[in-house]
Amino acid sequence: xxxxxxxxxxxxxxxxxxxxxxxxxxxxxxxxxxxxxxxxxxxxxxxxxxxxxxxxxxxxxxxxxxxxxxxxxxxxxxxxxxxxxxxxxxxxxxxxxxxxxxxxxxxxxxxxxxxxxxxxxxxxxxxxxxxxxxxxxxxxxxxxxxxxxxxxxxxxxxxxxxxxxxxxxxxxxxxxxxxxxxxxxxxxxxxxxxxxxxxxxxxxxxxxxxxxxxxxxxxxxxxxxxxxxxxxxxxxxxxxxxxxxxxxxxxxxxxxxxxxxxxxxxxxxxxxxxxxxxxxxxxxxxxxxxxxxxxxxxxxxxxxxxxxxxxxxxxxxxxxxxxxxxxxxxxxxxxxxxxxxxxxxxxxxxxxxxxx
Amino acid sequence: xxxxxxxxxxxxxxxxxxxxxxxxxxxxxxxxxxxxxxxxxxxxxxxxxxxxxxxxxxxxxxxxxxxxxxxxxxxxxxxxxxxxxxxxxxxxxxxxxxxxxxxxxxxxxxxxxxxxxxxxxxxxxxxxxxxxxxxxxxxxxxxxxxxxxxxxxxxxxxxxxxxxxxxxxxxxxxxxxxxxxxxxxxxxxxxxxxxxxxxxxxxxxxxxxxxxxxxxxxxxxxxxxxxxxxxxxxxxxxxxxxxxxxxxxxxxxxxxxxxxxxxxxxxxxxxxxxxxxxxxxxxxxxxxxxxxxxxxxxxxxxxxxxxxxxxxxxxxxxxxxxxxxxxxxxxxxxxxxxxxxxxxxxxxxxxxxxxxxxxxxxxxxxxxxxxxxxxxxxxxxxxxxxxxxxxxxxxxxxxxxxxxxxxxxxxxxxxxxxxxxxxxxxxxxxxxxxxxxxxxxxxxxxxxxxxxxxxxxxxxxxxxxxxxxxxxxxxxxxxxxxxxxxxxxxx
Numbered sequence: 001x002x003x004x005x006x007x008x009x010x011x012x013x014x015x016x017x018x019x020x021x022x023x024x025x026x027x028x029x030x031x032x033x034x035x036x037x038x039x040x041x042x043x044x045x046x047x048x049x050x051x052x053x054x055x056x057x058x059x060x061x062x063x064x065x066x067x068x069x070x071x072x073x074x075x076x077x078x079x080x081x082x083x084x085x086x087x088x089x090x091x092x093x094x095x096x097x098x099x100x101x102x103x104x105x106x107x108x109x110x111x112x113x114x115x116x117x118x119x120x121x122x123x124x125x126x127x128x129x130x131x132x133x134x135x136x137x138x139x140x141x142x143x144x145x146x147x148x149x150x151x152x153x154x155x156x157x158x159x160x161x162x163x164x165x166x167x168x169x170x171x172x173x174x175x176x177x178x179x180x181x182x183x184x185x186x187x188x189x190x191x192x193x194x195x196x197x198x199x200x201x202x203x204x205x206x207x208x209x210x211x212x213x214x215x216x217x218x219x220x221x222x223x224x225x226x227x228x229x230x231x232x233x234x235x236x237x238x239x240x241x242x243x244x245x246x247x248x249x250x251x252x253x254x255x256x257x258x259x260x261x262x263x264x265x266x267x268x269x270x271x272x273x274x275x276x277x278x279x280x281x282x283x284x285x286x287x288x289x290x291x292x293x294x295x296x297x298x299x300x301x302x303x304x305x306x307x308x309x310x311x312x313x314x315x316x317x318x319x320x321x322x323x324x325x326x327x328x329x330x331x332x333x334x335x336x337x338x339x340x341x342x343x344x345x346x347x348x349x350x351x352x353x354x355x356x
Numbered sequence: 357x358x359x360x361x362x363x364x365x366x367x368x369x370x371x372x373x374x375x376x377x378x379x380x381x382x383x384x385x386x387x388x389x390x391x392x393x394x395x396x397x398x399x400x401x402x403x404x405x406x407x408x409x410x411x412x413x414x415x416x417x418x419x420x421x422x423x424x425x426x427x428x429x430x431x432x433x434x435x436x437x438x439x440x441x442x443x444x445x446x447x448x449x450x451x452x453x454x455x456x457x458x459x460x461x462x463x464x465x466x467x468x469x470x471x472x473x474x475x476x477x478x479x480x481x482x483x484x485x486x487x488x489x490x491x492x493x494x495x496x497x498x499x500x501x502x503x504x505x506x507x508x509x510x511x512x513x514x515x516x517x518x519x520x521x522x523x524x525x526x527x528x529x530x531x532x533x534x535x536x537x538x539x540x541x542x543x544x545x546x547x548x549x550x551x552x553x554x555x556x557x558x559x560x561x562x563x564x565x566x567x568x569x570x571x572x573x574x575x576x577x578x579x580x581x582x583x584x585x586x587x588x589x590x591x592x593x594x595x596x597x598x599x600x601x602x603x604x605x606x607x608x609x610x611x612x613x614x615x616x617x618x619x620x621x622x623x624x625x626x627x628x629x630x631x632x633x634x635x636x637x638x639x640x641x642x643x644x645x646x647x648x649x650x651x652x653x654x655x656x657x658x659x660x661x662x663x664x665x666x667x668x669x670x671x672x673x674x675x676x677x678x679x680x681x682x683x684x685x686x687x688x689x690x691x692x693x694x695x696x697x698x699x700x701x702x703x704x705x706x707x708x709x710x711x712x713x714x715x716x717x718x719x720x721x722x723x724x725x726x727x728x729x730x731x732x733x734x735x736x737x738x739x740x741x742x743x744x745x746x747x748x749x750x751x752x753x754x755x756x757x758x759x760x761x762x763x764x765x766x767x768x769x770x771x772x773x774x775x776x777x778x779x780x781x782x783x784x785x786x787x788x789x790x791x792x793x794x795x796x797x798x799x800x801x802x803x804x805x806x807x808x809x810x811x812x813x814x815x816x817x818x819x820x821x822x823x824x825x826x827x828x829x830x831x832x833x834x835x836x837x838x839x840x841x842x843x844x845x846x847x
Contacts, residue, residue, distance in 0.1 A: 007781075008773075009689075009693050009694055009768075009773075010693070010770035010773050010783065011687055011719050012371055013720045017777050017779070118729060289728050289729050290728050294742065296735070343366075343737075346365070347600065347610045347612040347613045347615075347765075
């Protein structure tokens with residue numbers, strides 16, 4: 001008959017679960033994943049699968065240690081999303097142990113040592129990325145040139161072999177494959193940064209073939225694909241528009257400002273917006289609810305802060321891309337942002353009608 | 357994504373209404389229970405003293421119990437019949453608390469015991485009007501159950517200028533106010549006029565949610581002749597029925613925290629209360645029945661039905677065709693703020709406006725997960741609070757922390773729990789925290805009182821001791837004086 005167990009109201013719920021939200025996030029990453037694999041080869045796919053597996057295994061391990069239900073924790077899909085993001089952030093042909101270190105660090109240290117889902121201060125994927133970047137800078141900055149620039153196409157077997165052995169099936173190392181005309185090709189942002197320090201103007205540098213039509217061969221389309229996925233997320237109300245808009249808006253504004261003041265020595269606006277991790281960052285990384293601010297106002301400040309840091313590091317810092325660093329630095333500011341952007345409690349100081 | 361329509365207040369949710377289950381049928385009036393159970397304990401905890409004893413014949417409308425002051429409204433017999441028992445019986449309290457209960461069997465006759473000629477409220481002064489409302493035992497029928505007469509009296513003292521009538525009915529499933537407005541618009545309008553006279557206000561606003569077009573039309577037609585009446589159609593948004601939010605939506609005024617709406621010159625009453633007040637003043641008829649919505653997917657034929665106070669939930673449900681599937685959850689009130697009924701054999705009291713029987717798939721119960729700080733609760737909180745922070749603090753018994761995030765302003769409306777993707781029972785945390793804070797407060801008051809009493813006692817003892825000493829001293833002196841005087845006279 002009727003359950004007489006005490007339960008508190010409300011007795012109806014919106015049929016929307018964390019699990020479902022995470023699932024939509026993964027689905028909306030697909031266009032980006034597809035385009036990225038298209039331009040950088042099957043390695044991306046291998047990295048995503050590897051990182052996801054390691055993330056899930058790590059999370060299961062923690063759950064066993066903490067004597068909690070493994071299945072119900074894994075089924076919230078959050079570890080899977082972290083794994084996928086790490087896989088997407090790594091160079092497509094980075095050796096396997098890089099991925100394993102990254103994914104296990106993200107889940108074991110960044111997420112679960114802080115108390116698990118909802119309690120971590122830092123974005124796990126970005127903290128892992130930064131760990132790898134500062135520990136293995138050479139490997140982590142060795143992005144393959146886009147497939148279209150390579151002399152031979154890499155097969156799936158080549159990809160697996162590169163990741164797990166370090167050599168292609170025919171025995172070439174990643175360095176040999178990646179060098180075209182005798183020198184290694186850097187990512188567009190990296191190239192822009194190096195050449196700017198060598199005294200070239202940004203227009204001169206932009207003539208280089210890696211820059212493609214507007215923001216780098218491959219990179220521009222990958223970013224466009226993440227933009228599409230991101231807009232879908234906003235449309236589906238999985239994420240809200242505040243963080244992406246604040247981030248992209250601020251980045252655009254700063255970039256336009258700097259280009260108008262000093263056009264020769266600043267990174268072109270389109271390159272800022274459509275290269276590196278800008279779009280995946282805006283829609284998939286910054287919007288991680290756990291490590292972002294919670295009120296709408298707070299989210300706008302958070303997004304703008306990340307954009308400011310990205311802009312500063314890209315232009316004046318030592319690293320070509322900056323999304324990971326900017327996100328971690330802003331994560332640290334979140335408690336303070338939350339403290340100062342508490343929404344106004346109903347009735348406090350609303351208009352003049354109360355001052356009677 | 358970008359909502360261009362201005363919202364009447366920030367936050368709020370749109371739960372699915374299910375109002376179509378009962379919205380189109382007129383109120384059924386045929387229900388007569390074979391016995392009624394009238395608890396002597398009121399919602400606020402005060403006890404009534406019983407005026408009848410076992411074996412007494414009682415008539416419909418007879419005063420059978422009264423309180424010690426005006427805050428405890430009197431109780432009248434809802435039926436013609438006989439008192440058969442006075443015993444502890446279940447109340448609608450969710451913990452299944454028993455209270456002293458009067459059991460009256462019903463002989464099936466429906467006429468009132470006493471008939472009073474209709475009186476003209478214009479000829480009564482405001483204090484007489486309030487007295488009639490108090491005598492009739494009318495309480496707020498919106499849910500809180502506060503004595504309406506007291507509310508009117510306080511409003512007059514606060515010089516209220518506007519009477520706002522709450523026809524919001526934002527809870528899903530419930531349509532009793534909707535039907536009442538459609539079928540008894542004239543009586544509601546008359547009740548409002550009586551209230552206006554009683555509180556000395558001149559303006560009435562009737563606020564109705566836009567999902568009740570028929571009710572809006574009926575009230576419009578009934579209030580045409582009164583120029584001081586206006587009808588405000590407000591958007592359907594939960595919790596529109598909350599007093600503060602309705603005021604904001606209807607007048608644009610936001611009541612500051614800690615202030616009563618009467619301080620801003622606004623008094624809010626429910627439509628059902630308006631009708632009860634009309635009956636009380638015009639015919640001296642006490643509040644002995646009310647319209648409730650019996651609905652939910654487990655009810656055979658959902659309906660709005662007039663129920664004598666004290667009828668058992670089980671009988672009311674039987675009147676509506678009984679249950680067709682297993683009712684996993686039975687609720688008094690709406691699904692957002694209602695309370696679990698401990699058993700189907702509890703009596704209906706004056707403040708229950710709905711009975712819901714929901715099956716497994718409608719309650720959609722899920723185990724809660726960790727908070728991911730998604731911020732949805734912050735977005736929907738109509739009070740502008742941060743529910744997830746309050747819950748985090750409550751979770752660690754940090755009541756002060758929870759209060760800093762605005763726990764005291766929380767309405768317990770449940771919008772946050774409704775939206776939470778991790779299914780966290782936020783409202784339960786807040787209720788827990790609130791009851792702990794209340795317990796602390798009452799402990800503090802108790803210890804303060806004890807201290808005051810002890811201090812007073814010590815002072816009194818000291819005074820008494822001083823008085824005794826003084827008396828002793830004067831006693832000792834007096835004989836001496838007497839001796840001297842004696843000596844003097846002797847000499």
